[in-house]
Amino acid sequence: MSQPASLPLVASLLDAPLPASGVAWLDAARRENRAAFAAGGLPDTRVEAWKYTALRGLGQRSFAGGDAAAATRVVDAATFALPGVDGPRLVFVNGVFRADLSAPDALPDGLLLQPLSQALRGDAEPLRFALSRPALVGPIREAADAFVRINAASAGDGVVLRVAAHAKINAPVHLVFIGAAAETELAWHARNLIELGEGASLSLVEHYVSSGEQAQLATLVSDIVLRDGAQLHLAVLQNAALGANLIRRSSLRLHARAQALLHVLELGGALVRHDLQAELVGDEAQLHTRGAFMPHGRQHVDTQLAIRHQALNTTSTSNWRGVANDRARGVFRGAIVVAPGADGSDASLNNKNLLLSPTAEIDTKPELEIYADEVKAAHGATVGQLDERALFYLRSRGIPLAEARALLTAAFCRAVLDDLPNKELREHLSALLIAQLPA
Structure with missing residues (x-):
């Protein structure tokens, strides 16, 4: 079920001007995605994936589309500095690339790193397959893709990152998305396309932070592909302003013998939602995810993890922790599917949670579906208090x-x-x- 297009949020997102790319197929795809968003509206709590995250309050708000002053807003570089992260960097302020804050020069051999807006000004045809559809087809296909569709329609910038086959990128790449205070409440969107070639390796840091207090709405969609034998370490730090609303979808596709290690930290935001979907499509692919979410005050943090084993002898391990206090609410849904033919898969998922006040709430829902033989699989979840x-x-x-x-x-x-x-x-x-x- 969905909420109607007459809601102020839906109306304001539909009223915002679409980015003009000058690329016929991309402009058509954006119009199609906007029409699909208008027809579907927002998901409500009768949609299983949104059962514990109501959008009633957000739906009553309006957001201006884009920020004409984003290129000149003052941002202190100390806002996004991270120890141990001193490699190439792209910075976006309210969804707009900022060359003055970025460090895209002197890239190591085998690394292509550029803003999506710049890539589209060149030969856009290599991006057609990714951008002419909302997102990679993940293991969950529900009527819950409203924000993915509005992102596909409205994202004018983001990241294009490619690592050549067998290239080893030693210095971590830093992707920074900053919500900067503006004269009005804004909605902004970013789309990331990341691919590691056969046998390549990369350390990547995704960083979400704010400059000044604001109550914006941001959507970010990332498609990540790891070819045979590629290795990725991805660290995600989300520390947005306490009034910010942040909706993300990350889709990973791992081919044979590819390995991905993810660490996710959710600290900021008013309403935060992260759909993390992964498909292990090649034999012996490995995915390891670790994460922590710590809502406090009246924050609402929702993590939706879905992993699908589709090939022989694949492995996934997931270890997530949640801590909530005051009147905060945390949501964790972890779903593992072992598809027919994925014999030899080894999957484990664990979610432990602490409630530090009687008014805090954490809803956790582990799911396990097995359609193959000779499989090792385990899942568990707990919600409790500190050990007396x-x-x-x-x-x-x-x-x-x-x-x-x-x-x-x-x-x-x-x-x-x-x-x-x-x-x-x-x-x-x-x-x-x-x-x-x-x-």
Whole structure:
């Protein structure tokens, strides 16, 4: 079911001017996606994937399309600086590429990195397959693609990143998306196209941050393809303003022997939604995801993880932690499908959650569907409070209650960062987790 097109949010998104690319097939695709969005409207809680995330409040708001002043808004580079991340960088402010804040020069051999807007000014034909449809076909196909469609219609910029076959990119690539305070509430959109060639390797950091307080709406869609034997480490840090609304879809496709390691940290935002979908389409592909979400106040953070094993001897492990306090709400849905013929698959998913106040809420739903033989699979989820015995132990050694609670909560969350290979970045993210803990 969907909410009608008469809602202020839907109307404002439909009223925004479409980006003019000058590419006939792309302009046609944008019009088609906008028409599909207008026909479908917004998903409501009767759609299973949106059962715990109501859009009633967001639907009553209007957002101006785009930011004419984005190219000149003042942003302090310290806003997005990260220890251990000093490689090539692309920065977008309110969805607009900022060359003055980026570092796209002196790229290592085998790396193509450019804004989508720049790629479209050249030969756009290589992008046609990806941009003429909303997103990679993921394992979940529900009537919940409204924001993917509006992104496909409205995203005028984003990232095109390609790593040549067998190229090893040592320095991490930094993609920064900044929501900057403006004179009105804005909606902006970005689309990322990322491909690692056969045997290539890359470390990538996606960073969402704010400059000043604002209550914008942003949608971001990423298509990531790993060819045979490619290796990707992706770290995602979301630390947007507390009033921001951020809707993302990340689709990964792993071919034979490809390996992906993901670390995701969700800290900011008012309403945050991340659909993370992965298909293991090649034999012996491996996907490992770790994540933590820590809503507080009245934040709402929703993570939808869907992994589909489609080939022989594929492996996936997922370890996610959630912590909520005050009146915050966290949502985690983890779905694993082992398709017919995917014999020898090994899949495990674990989600543990802590409630630090009686008014906080976390809804978790692990799912497992197996249609193949000789499969190892396990999933589990817990929602509880801090271990009273551990608290007593720490307090008996002279540690005050508040400090003891903070120590246990920090250790609970930091477990998802233990295998992050970049030590400086790992220590920085651990510090951010500790800073997010309730006083």
